[in-house]
Amino acid sequence: MAEGLTFDTQVSHALERAYQTPDIIAARQAVVKALAVQAGQSVLDIGSGPGLLARDLAPVVGNTGSVLGVDLADDMGESATKLCSDFSWVNFENADALSLPYADNSFDRVVSTQVYEYVADLQCAVDELSRVLKPGGYAVIVDTDWEFPYWNASDGGVRDRVIDAWKAHCGQQSVPLRLPAAIKSANLQLTKVQALPILNTSFDENSFSYWLSMIISDFARGRNGLTEAETAVWVNDLRILDGKGEYFFCINRYLFEIIK
Numbered sequence: 001m002a003e004g005l006t007f008d009t010q011v012s013h014a015l016e017r018a019y020q021t022p023d024i025i026a027a028r029q030a031v032v033k034a035l036a037v038q039a040g041q042s043v044l045d046i047g048s049g050p051g052l053l054a055r056d057l058a059p060v061v062g063n064t065g066s067v068l069g070v071d072l073a074d075d076m077g078e079s080a081t082k083l084c085s086d087f088s089w090v091n092f093e094n095a096d097a098l099s100l101p102y103a104d105n106s107f108d109r110v111v112s113t114q115v116y117e118y119v120a121d122l123q124c125a126v127d128e129l130s131r132v133l134k135p136g137g138y139a140v141i142v143d144t145d146w147e148f149p150y151w152n153a154s155d156g157g158v159r160d161r162v163i164d165a166w167k168a169h170c171g172q173q174s175v176p177l178r179l180p181a182a183i184k185s186a187n188l189q190l191t192k193v194q195a196l197p198i199l200n201t202s203f204d205e206n207s208f209s210y211w212l213s214m215i216i217s218d219f220a221r222g223r224n225g226l227t228e229a230e231t232a233v234w235v236n237d238l239r240i241l242d243g244k245g246e247y248f249f250c251i252n253r254y255l256f257e258i259i260k
């Protein structure tokens with residue numbers, strides 16, 4: 001992730017806000033449903049970030065179960081621990097998705113949302129998920145198709161350069177297209193794939209794409225020849241389009257349901 005997105009305090013804050021918008025709350029609910037977690041089970045959340053999914057899973061497993069979130073970034077673990085402080089059976093550790101410090105067949109459920117685009121080796125990450133999941137256990141992986149964000153702009157040229165620059169935010173491209181093969185190679189069974197579209201027709205703090213535009217404009221600045229003024233004009237244009245009732249953003253996440 002050397003050249004990619006760094007999950008520093010500023011990015012973590014914007015992500016946390018993005019992940020509390022209605023579209024992402026609905027996406028998390030779809031994950032919780034697909035995991036079909038039962039009380040007393042052990043759940044591993046790989047790349048748990050701000051801990052919002054762990055918090056949603058906590059009452060479902062209850063105090064006879066456990067939720068363990070692992071993440072590479074220290075900042076994430078601190079805020080996740082604070083967020084889940086009411087649930088003593090939810091814990092967070094620093095660990096790498098590529099080398100999970102847990103025994104084979106340890107967890108009833110394993111989940112990883114929006115993480116595998118950042119890992120250095122997609123197959124290795126899925127192999128690790130497979131290794132720590134108990135036989136018969138369920139896993140869910142979610143990732144975004146960043147190839148086709150459908151985003152209105154008055155100047156399509158600047159928009160396309162910004163979106164193109166954003167592709168470098170992660171090391172793995174087209175993860176949803178590659179996951180079925182990686183899942184099969186890891187000796188897991190893919191049982192279902194769902195599309196989770198995110199559609200915003202307004203640009204405000206309740207829109208996922210509002211927070212995404214903050215992260216993208218910051219990341220794109222200085223890349224693809226984009227100046228600070230150009231990225232600022234791109235974001236301002238989104239506000240103008242919103243004011244005219246012409247704001248439009250759509251992107252797809254994909255949810256992969258897996259059994260071992």
Ligand SMILES: C[S@@+](CC[C@H](N)C(=O)[O-])C[C@H]1O[C@@H](n2cnc3c(N)ncnc32)[C@H](O)[C@@H]1O
Binds near residue numbers: 007019051114115120
């Ligand atoms: C976009 S956030 C997603 C957070 C969370 N899963 C969610 O959906 O709310 C990506 C997270 O993956 C973490 N991450 C990236 N590479 C990782 C790795 N190799 N191992 C563990 N975590 C990683 C980042 O630190 C970040 O918290």
